[in-house]
């Protein structure tokens with residue numbers, strides 16, 4: 286039969302011939318350049334950028350001490366501790382899923398690292414490695430359960446969230462007798478680990494925490510992955526229309542599992558930071574932070590329904606949270622207003638983003 | 650595709666006149682498909698015709714007595730279908746007849762329960778759409794053809810993205826992807842202003858055309874289209890049917906699913922009728938007229954009944970005349 290041997294040849298022939306024949310035409314055609322305003326308008330992070338500037342100006346005016354270098358470095362540090370995880374959560378949301386367990390997973394990661402090192406009286410790096418394995422395993426479990434069962438990620442990760450919350454407290458009490466871990470400050474490897482996860486540099490009057498570098502690095506990697514790699518294409522497609530993606534051969538399940546592993550990795554980074562900057566870990570911490578990560582991603586332009594958003598947007602969302610949480614302190618207001626402020630910010634940002642997206646699509 | 654009416658009487662499938670050179674697809678099509686069907690159709694002699702006949706006898710795809718049920722719902726029972734290179738096989742049927750189920754089996758989205766599915770003469774059991782794609786079977790779905798929020802060029806290459814560089818710097822060949830998308834669309838006669846716009850901003854017809862251009866570009870040997878004209882107006886339907894004909898003229902075996910016998914008759918070479926999951930008829934184009942096809946599809950006696958009912962019902966009073 287003549288079909289099968291001839292077929293690849295035929296497609297190759299048509300492909301190359303078309304190249305030769307259409308190239309001049311394509312060259313003669315002026316390349317289409319989109320106007321700058323329109324390109325800006327179609328960026329998912331535009332709304333959050335406007336919001337960040339507004340919040341910044343607001344607190345610069347409302348709080349005298351806000352513009353001092355020490356205040357700004359505190360703001361940046363607060364932003365980075367939210368932003369490290371928010372970036373991965375944003376990618377996950379672009380991929381169409383939620384993770385309610387991210388907040389307590391940070392604590393789990395710190396607990397495992399601390400307790401494994403302490404109990405095994407080993408080098409802290411062994412605990413750090415063990416923690417990475419356990420944390421990634423939780424992420425893969427989330428993704429695997431999701432893709433196996435087809436249940437909504439809200440339910441699956443609500444389950445992991447509750448289980449981890451209980452495990453964190455229960456196991457810590459069982460092992461160390463109290464709700465916090467023992468100090469590992471005198472253990473081998475601690476100074477080096479502290480350098481990696483919890484050091485800071487003095488630049489002029491500005492105290493740059495290493496988490497800020499982690500944060501920027503993760504945002505850069507996430508942006509690269511999202512916009513310039515095959516995996517990024519798959520993430521957008523898995524969130525935008527997973528059935529269509531599967532139909533054209535995208536490994537949707539693997540993509541989603543990978544996204545949960547990404548969240549776990551970032552939770553691990555932050556968990557190690559908390560451990561090595563405070564030396565001990567409170568096992569009840571982290572509850573509620575998962576919503577802050579999601580809010581930062583949404584403020585940054587991620588669609589709740591998936592398929593749209595950016596890593597830079599989530600970073601700006603985290604920055605808004607950092608500015609607001611510290612700005613309220615510098616303005617000497619009651620910190621109780623922080624949550625109210627954030628809720629209002631979230632609603633405003635969601636409305637603004639929806640409006641911008643509509644306009645961007647209408648002006649095409 | 651522009652100078653040839655789709656409905657113009659063509660010889661048997663596999664006949665690709667060399668005059669095709671006038672179209673955007675160019676002269677390469679003639680040679681490629683000539684090789685594909687194993688005969689130089691430009692100088693058809695007795696022996697060539699015989700060779701062509703035997704080539705046509707060996708289909709790219711063959712479904713025999715294929716059955717599929719979803720739980721208790723028997724969606725397909727004992728359906729047979731052949732798909733030949735350079736010809737259009739139409740599957741006609743009302744809503745719920747099992748058309749989409751049939752193509753989901755062909756595309757590897759669902760496995761069939763019984764019967765045989767052969768590709769190039771070998772029995773196949775596809776586990777995923779990827780396997781079907783790897784064997785040259787591309788499917789454009791009725792409802793899930795594209796990712797609306799993604800730019801046209803990202804959609805075009807989704808699942809088969811070209812890359813450059815190595816190691817951690819391995820990345821999408823973005824410039825090439827944009828260029829190729831534009832070119833492949835132009836080749837099918839689609840001139841997009843901006844391949845960066847989300848594909849969801851294109852019209853339904855344009856989206857179908859992009860999906861078809863995509864399948865052709867990636868060297869599909871079999872192109873399966875699920876109701877590509879269902880949601881389209883008359884003019885857009887015509888455009889889509891022209892691209893179907895263009896794909897056929899490139900030597901691709903097309904499976905066209907539709908519930909519109911007029912559209913099917915314009916481009917089809919053979920017609921399979923489905924009714925509640927069962928085969929209600931299978932005809933070559935020569936052996937059936939459009940009128941009969943339409944009647945069969947509407948279900949002969951049912952149509953008579955309907956026309957009687959419509960005749961008897963009194964004309965509704967013009968709005969506002971009662972007042």
Ligand SMILES: Nc1ncnc2c1ncn2[C@@H]1O[C@H](COP(=O)(O)OP(=O)(O)O)[C@@H](O)[C@H]1O
Pocket residue numbers: 719722723724742743744745746747748749750751
């Ligand atoms: N995933 C599914 N689960 C259960 N029943 C289904 C499913 N898909 C289709 N069906 C049923 O199978 C029959 C054929 O459907 P389908 O192939 O979509 O028809 P068509 O495309 O011709 O309108 C219908 O009765 C439909 O309700």
Ligand SMILES: [Mg+2]
Pocket residue numbers: 748749791875876
């Ligand atoms: Mg259908």
